[in-house]
Amino acid sequence: MKNEQYIMAIDEGTTSVRAILFNHQGKEIDRSQKEIKQVFPHPGWVEQDPNEIWNKTESVISDVLFKTETQPYKVRSIGISNQRETTVIWNKRTGKPIYNAIVWQSKQTNDIAKQIKQHGLADEIQQKTGLIIDSYFSATKIRWILDHVDGAQTLAETGDLLFGTIDTWLLWKLTAGKVHATDVTNASRTMLFNINKLEWDQDLLDVFNIPKKMLPKVEESSHVYGYTQNFTFMGVQIPISGIAGDQQASLFGQLALKPGMTKNTYGTGAFIMMNLGDKPKFSKLGLLTTIAYGISGKVYYAFEGSIFIAGSAVQWLKDELKLIENISGTANMAKTANDEPVFVVPAFTGLGAPYWNESVRGSILGITNHTGINEIVKATLESLAFQTKDVINTMTEETQVPLNSLVIDGGVSKNDFLMEFQADILNQAIERSATSESTALGAAFLAGLAVGFWKDVDEIDGIKQTGQTFEPQMSEIERKRLYHNWQLAVRTTETFEEKK
Numbered sequence: 078m079k080n081e082q083y084i085m086a087i088d089e090g091t092t093s094v095r096a097i098l099f100n101h102q103g104k105e106i107d108r109s110q111k112e113i114k115q116v117f118p119h120p121g122w123v124e125q126d127p128n129e130i131w132n133k134t135e136s137v138i139s140d141v142l143f144k145t146e147t148q149p150y151k152v153r154s155i156g157i158s159n160q161r162e163t164t165v166i167w168n169k170r171t172g173k174p175i176y177n178a179i180v181w182q183s184k185q186t187n188d189i190a191k192q193i194k195q196h197g198l199a200d201e202i203q204q205k206t207g208l209i210i211d212s213y214f215s216a217t218k219i220r221w222i223l224d225h226v227d228g229a230q231t232l233a234e235t236g237d238l239l240f241g242t243i244d245t246w247l248l249w250k251l252t253a254g255k256v257h258a259t260d261v262t263n264a265s266r267t268m269l270f271n272i273n274k275l276e277w278d279q280d281l282l283d284v285f286n287i288p289k290k291m292l293p294k295v296e297e298s299s300h301v302y303g304y305t306q307n308f309t310f311m312g313v314q315i316p317i318s319g320i321a322g323d324q325q326a327s328l329f330g331q332l333a334l335k336p337g338m339t340k341n342t343y344g345t346g347a348f349i350m351m352n353l354g355d356k357p358k359f360s361k362l363g364l365l366t367t368i369a370y371g372i373s374g375k376v377y378y379a380f381e382g383s384i385f386i387a388g389s390a391v392q393w394l395k396d397e398l399k400l401i402e403n404i405s406g407t408a409n410m411a412k413t414a415n416d417e418p419v420f421v422v423p424a425f426t427g428l429g430a431p432y433w434n435e436s437v438r439g440s441i442l443g444i445t446n447h448t449g450i451n452e453i454v455k456a457t458l459e460s461l462a463f464q465t466k467d468v469i470n471t472m473t474e475e476t477q478v479p480l481n482s483l484v485i486d487g488g489v490s491k492n493d494f495l496m497e498f499q500a501d502i503l504n505q506a507i508e509r510s511a512t513s514e515s516t517a518l519g520a521a522f523l524a525g526l527a528v529g530f531w532k533d534v535d536e537i538d539g540i541k542q543t544g545q546t547f548e549p550q551m552s553e554i555e556r557k558r559l560y561h562n563w564q565l566a567v568r569t570t571e572t573f574e575e576k577k
């Protein structure tokens with residue numbers, strides 16, 4: 078429509094960055110997407126080039142505007158959702174990153190996490206930040222860069238270096254260095270942010286010896302952070318008015334806004350989040366407490382079970398093992414596999430929730446000379462559903478509330494085999510989100526609400542679509558047998574330790 082206005086969502090995930098235009102009905106008009114390279118300098122290390130992230134972001138923005146012949150002034154505002162925890166440090170004066178972005182999955186900071194654990198700080202850190210000490214979070218990554226780049230600590234102390242998660246880096250770039258800020262959800266993934274007091278925690282900054290000067294200002298998720306300054310928008314200054322970590326954005330995009338509502342986003346990793354309402358609860362069973370969103374002067378919390386390897390296991394079948402040519406064919410391959418009890422435990426970068434074992438490595442168990450490519454593909458896909466069940470079981474045990482609904486989104490949710498198996502192994506009807514892009518939609522909702530594009534959440538509720546439901550078909554005996562064997566496979570994998 079001629080006078081239609083749009084919200085642009087920039088979703089910077091681990092695998093790719095995309096810019097998507099949504100209209101007032103929350104309908105995707107078009108998108109542009111580019112892959113982001115991952116660099117693996119050593120086993121277990123995962124890095125990316127922050128300049129590539131920015132250049133590709135800029136390029137998908139221009140591309141989607143060009144493709145849809147959209148004049149920039151028709152973009153009412155921009156929302157950003159991003160892979161969380163991934164850490165960039167750059168020089169304030171030159172704007173140049175001083176090291177690659179250390180990606181959330183990376184294990185190069187395991188030793189720093191270990192040292193912090195040895196200081197007996199686990200309880201304090203959990204009560205303050207909601208997190209479990211792990212190299213997953215930004216604090217250890219900042220420390221590592223300050224330790225490994227010549228002169229970095231001194232420059233950080235003199236205020237010459239800035240830290241940001243990817244949202245902050247993109248915001249800084251979009252505003253041509255005018256705004257250095259983040260939102261409460263991203264701040265809550267650094268292990269430096271007090272989620273009760275909603276401020277950077279000086280005690281934790283001291284523990285990690287990180288100067289406060291390098292940290293961004295923390296705002297609500299739905300908030301006008303600043304305005305675009307670059308040529309991409311041909312001089313039109315568009316507000317950037319929504320920011321959330323991608324998992325929180327997807328919770329918002331699903332409108333899972335009432336306590337107990339749960340979603341699973343199957344992207345590079347898989348992240349299950351249950352809304353806790355406006356009071357934090359702290360887990361005894363290995364779940365994280367995280368900020369779900371901050372809006373209209375209030376902050377809401379969630380339990381999260383973070384699974385490090387999901388879509389990236391499927392990617393591994395293609396890129397490393399070269400067992401498959403295209404990922405979309407994996408559902409049919411799995412459906413034609415035999416019933417051998419093969420298990421893949423994809424602990425490529427340790428195991429996240431509820432195990433939190435940084436040093437375990439992955440395994441393939443139960444193979445015979447009847448095991449072929451299809452069986453390995455099937456076991457890999459099944460491992461994602463088993464890991465999800467591990468987390469859901471923990472959530473129901475922790476909250477003593479049975480799961481009554483689960484919405485699934487993210488790239489891997491396109492896989493019908495996995496969706497059917499997920500319903501079976503949980504013994505629960507699950508919904509595949511009407512859009513696999515609820516992350517981007519959530520960022521768009523947050524951005525649109527801040528500028529009055531949508532009046533309130535009720536208005537958004539009216540445009541939300543329902544997705545396809547998958548019902549469980551598996552017998553109880555089969556379900557129990559499979560899950561029991563999975564647990565055995567995890568235990569066996571955890572006991573393997575390489576002798577040096």
Ligand SMILES: Nc1ncnc2c1ncn2[C@@H]1O[C@H](COP(=O)(O)OP(=O)(O)O)[C@@H](O)[C@H]1O
Pocket residue numbers: 089090091092093343344345346387388389390391392404405406407408487488489490491492
């Ligand atoms: N049909 C499919 N079956 C299984 N995995 C898939 C399928 N399509 C995409 N994927 C996986 O989804 C992941 C990308 O999902 P996406 O939500 O875009 O991730 P991210 O936000 O982490 O970049 C990739 O790891 C890819 O392997």
Ligand SMILES: O=P(O)(O)OC[C@H](O)CO
Pocket residue numbers: 090091092159160161162181322323324343344345346347
């Ligand atoms: O890239 P994704 O979508 O799997 O998300 C990564 C998470 O935000 C990491 O915590």
